[in-house]
Amino acid sequence: MTGLLYSDNNPMLFEKNIACLEQAAPDLARKLRHDAGSTDCELVHTKTGYPSLRAGRISLHSFYNPMKEACEWAGHYQEEISRAQHIAVLGFGLGYHVMQLLSQVDCPVTVFEPRADVLQKAFSALDLTSVLKKITLVGDGEVPDYNLRLTILEHPPSVRLSADYFEKIKGRLNSARMAFEGIRILVVSPVYGGSLPVAQYCSAAMLKMGHQVELVDNSRFQDALFLARDAATDRQRYRTMVDNLSSFISEMVLSRCEKFKPDIVIALAQAPLSEPCVKTLRSRGVTTAYWFVEDFRFMDYWRSIAVWYDYFFVIQKDKFFDELRSAGAESVHYLPMAACPDIHKPVDLTGEEQAYYGSDLSFVGAGYYNRRHFLTGLLDFELKVWGTDWDMSSPLGRCVQRGGQRLEIEEIVRIFNASKININLHSSHYHRGINPFGDFVNPRTFEILSCGGFQLLDRRTELDGLFDEGSEVIVFEDLNDLRDKSRRYLNDDNERQQIARRGRERVLHDHTYERRLADMLMVIAKKGIPRACWADGGEPVGKLVKEAGRDTDLGQFLERFSGRRRITLSDVAADIKTGVGDISRTEKIFLAMNELLH
Amino acid sequence: MSDMKKEIEKPEIFHAVRDSIGDARESIQKLGGFFSETVRVMRVEESEAVFNALVRNISDLECFMEFIGELRDALRYYSGFGMAHDPMSSAETGLNLFQEMHKSLESRDWILLSDLIEYELCPILVKEDAWLGDLHERMQDHEGTGTARTT
Numbered sequence: 238m239t240g241l242l243y244s245d246n247n248p249m250l251f252e253k254n255i256a257c258l259e260q261a262a263p264d265l266a267r268k269l270r271h272d273a274g275s276t277d278c279e280l281v282h283t284k285t286g287y288p289s290l291r292a293g294r295i296s297l298h299s300f301y302n303p304m305k306e307a308c309e310w311a312g313h314y315q316e317e318i319s320r321a322q323h324i325a326v327l328g329f330g331l332g333y334h335v336m337q338l339l340s341q342v343d344c345p346v347t348v349f350e351p352r353a354d355v356l357q358k359a360f361s362a363l364d365l366t367s368v369l370k371k372i373t374l375v376g377d378g379e380v381p382d383y384n385l386r387l388t389i390l391e392h393p394p395s396v397r398l399s400a401d402y403f404e405k406i407k408g409r410l411n412s413a414r415m416a417f418e419g420i421r422i423l424v425v426s427p428v429y430g431g432s433l434p435v436a437q438y439c440s441a442a443m444l445k446m447g448h449q450v451e452l453v454d455n456s457r458f459q460d461a462l463f464l465a466r467d468a469a470t471d472r473q474r475y476r477t478m479v480d481n482l483s484s485f486i487s488e489m490v491l492s493r494c495e496k497f498k499p500d501i502v503i504a505l506a507q508a509p510l511s512e513p514c515v516k517t518l519r520s521r522g523v524t525t526a527y528w529f530v531e532d533f534r535f536m537d538y539w540r541s542i543a544v545w546y547d548y549f550f551v552i553q554k555d556k557f558f559d560e561l562r563s564a565g566a567e568s569v570h571y572l573p574m575a576a577c578p579d580i581h582k583p584v585d586l587t588g589e590e591q592a593y594y595g596s597d598l599s600f601v602g603a604g605y606y607n608r609r610h611f612l613t614g615l616l617d618f619e620l621k622v623w624g625t626d627w628d629m630s631s632p633l634g635r636c637v638q639r640g641g642q643r644l645e646i647e648e649i650v651r652i653f654n655a656s657k658i659n660i661n662l663h664s665s666h667y668h669r670g671i672n673p674f675g676d677f678v679n680p681r682t683f684e685i686l687s688c689g690g691f692q693l694l695d696r697r698t699e700l701d702g703l704f705d706e707g708s709e710v711i712v713f714e715d716l717n718d719l720r721d722k723s724r725r726y727l728n729d730d731n732e733r734q735q736i737a738r739r740g741r742e743r744v745l746h747d748h749t750y751e752r753r754l755a756d757m758l759m760v761i762a763k764k765g766i767p768r769a770c771w772a773d774g775g776e777p778v779g780k781l782v783k784e785a786g787r788d789t790d791l792g793q794f795l796e797r798f799s800g801r802r803r804i805t806l807s808d809v810a811a812d813i814k815t816g817v818g819d820i821s822r823t824e825k826i827f828l829a830m831n832e833l834l835h
Numbered sequence: 836m837s838d839m840k841k842e843i844e845k846p847e848i849f850h851a852v853r854d855s856i857g858d859a860r861e862s863i864q865k866l867g868g869f870f871s872e873t874v875r876v877m878r879v880e881e882s883e884a885v886f887n888a889l890v891r892n893i894s895d896l897e898c899f900m901e902f903i904g905e906l907r908d909a910l911r912y913y914s915g916f917g918m919a920h921d922p923m924s925s926a927e928t929g930l931n932l933f934q935e936m937h938k939s940l941e942s943r944d945w946i947l948l949s950d951l952i953e954y955e956l957c958p959i960l961v962k963e964d965a966w967l968g969d970l971h972e973r974m975q976d977h978e979g980t981g982t983a984r985t986t
């Protein structure tokens with residue numbers, strides 16, 4: 238055998254590496270420090286002076302030149318690395334390949350290595366502190382949540398050494414990877430209401446993430462619903478008409494599904510799907526999810542529908558979770574509201590627009606009971622109130638703009654931009670001011686910040702964890718507090734702008750619909766996304782790769798779709814269009830073929 | 836043996852042996868390239884395609900070794916042109932290397948096998964090529980003297 242056995246483990250080096258790991262992964266560091274199980278690993282001194290490692294009968298690195306081997310490993314994955322947003326490396330070994338990878342990328346890197354003895358040898362042989370500072374090292378079977386497109390790179394000898402472990406990890410990572418590309422998702426909107434734009438934001442976000450998305454926009458049935466309301470002579474008849482409309486829409490959704498063949502159907506609050514429709518979808522293997530973006534105390538239809546769906550996402554926690562579980566819902570998840578930065582964004586206003594939409598204080602929203610009372614306490618400020626359902630004959634009526642007309646989103650964005658202070662008071666039908674039991678955070682909270690606007694927000698228990706109070710948002714406790722804070726921030730342009738800037742940064746980082754949908758799909762992906770049993774379209778990916786040859790450029794290109802069962806030319810073209818980096822020659826050919834054929 | 840000696844002494848046989856060396860050199864150069872490429876992929880990908888390529892390369896190497904064996908037999912009639920054994924047939928390098936390669940193949944230790952091919956076998960193939968080149972040159976020089984020297 239070549240090389241000499243390298244046996245003098247360096248305890249100081251080991252301690253230095255462990256101390257570094259301890260900061261990011263204390264449990265793993267503890268395990269490595271105390272786990273003294275038997276090992277079949279041995280360090281081997283190579284011809285270039287660097288150590289190599291052998292575990293049992295498997296060599297983990299070259300015994301001649303492990304650094305050169307690591308360069309070749311990274312070179313082999315060059316295309317994947319250049320496109321990667323988040324990389325998962327299967328196997329650490331002595332970390333040569335990870336070092337080489339880190340010299341080429343800035344994106345997050347997670348490395349999986351189940352063998353404590355391998356890590357112990359690595360830590361005692363090399364100074365890995367610069368590597369450990371840049372990676373997330375995972376030693377157990379937990380797959381972290383990913384919010385970026387995932388690229389999986391294998392260190393083949395490590396994968397063979399712990400084949401069962403990596404088989405499981407690969408399954409989980411592939412599911413996680415699917416959360417960011419290649420799922421066929423049908424989004425069902427309500428007929429009208431606040432969750433209608435949310436359905437549009439959701440489908441736009443998932444398209445941006447690289448999924449294939451179709452939105453069933455039921456707003457086209459608004460006239461039918463309003464007609465039913467006007468024509469109905471009693472509540473029962475109205476209910477019958479709404480049920481019939483729901484059955485009609487459900488049949489239409491099933492027809493759309495037969496053509497589009499989704500793997501997941503996501504319904505937004507008040508989406509008019511019937512129970513038989515959801516049952517049919519589930520019987521076909523479609524994963525069904527519902528995002529209940531409503532106050533459960535005020536809208537209680539969740540009691541009947543929550544059990545229909547595989548996943549039920551909600552904007553309230555604690556008590557609502559308990560109630561949902563009592564009602565039989567098994568998979569309940571918290572998913573707060575968000576903003577859509579492509580819509581809710583800073584805009585340049587003309588002087589005329591600034592004058593028209595701007596004011597010291599503004600409020601945008603419907604004239605709920607608590608708001609009518611509460612805002613009356615601000616009449617001595619320059620206040621503009623925008624939205625519907627206000628009492629125009631009340632003292633507050635003089636502040637209501639355009640006679641209480643309904644506003645389009647473009648105008649709302651302008652108001653958020655133009656106002657010095659946007660007041661955000663969550664609605665209540667029962668209280669005269671702030672709802673003392675208010676928990677969830679409304680969409681307006683995120684939308685104002687996403688626009689770069691400054692807001693004063695009423696106290697909500699679930700604000701904690703979403704924003705840094707005092708730094709990114711300012712909360713008021715009652716009318717006097719709101720008045721005090723309004724005066725303070727009107728007099729301090731700089732602080733107001735700084736808070737608004739930090740709030741916007743937080744929203745862009747943590748509270749976009751892309752982040753929410755990534756979270757939702759990650760929840761689903763972690764349990765696995767079965768392929769729905771629709772009549773198949775496209776070609777099996779495995780067959781295509783085999784026909785092209787795994788060693789060919791085409792075969793290697795097609796390998797990237799291995800997370801999907803079948804693909805069409807349109808799928809390939811869509812994937813290329815949503816990718817990042819330069820377009821390769823193979824990709825250009827696919828795009829040209831797609832142009833020719835479609 | 837005497838019949839064989841007569842056969843070997845024929846100029847057309849001498850030419851055939853000499854010309855086959857050129858072909859063999861071309862083969863061994865290609866084989867070296869194939870081995871290098873297979874090893875490059877084998878270090879990062881343990882697929883059926885790589886394994887098949889490796890098996891093909893080894894089979895080609897066996898054919899080459901058969902040729903070398905026959906060439907060595909033929910050279911005995913020319914006193915080996917005064918040359919030492921070819922590098923691959925040298926007991927201390929070739930045999931040990933092939934045994935180690937066989938062991939690593941059996942234990943599916945692809946990294947060690949890659950090392951052996953890249954850092955041991957490929958350099959020997961280069962030396963073998965040089966040895967063949969030297970032999971070819973000597974055979975050409977010998978032909979220039981007009982007689983094939985036989986034992």
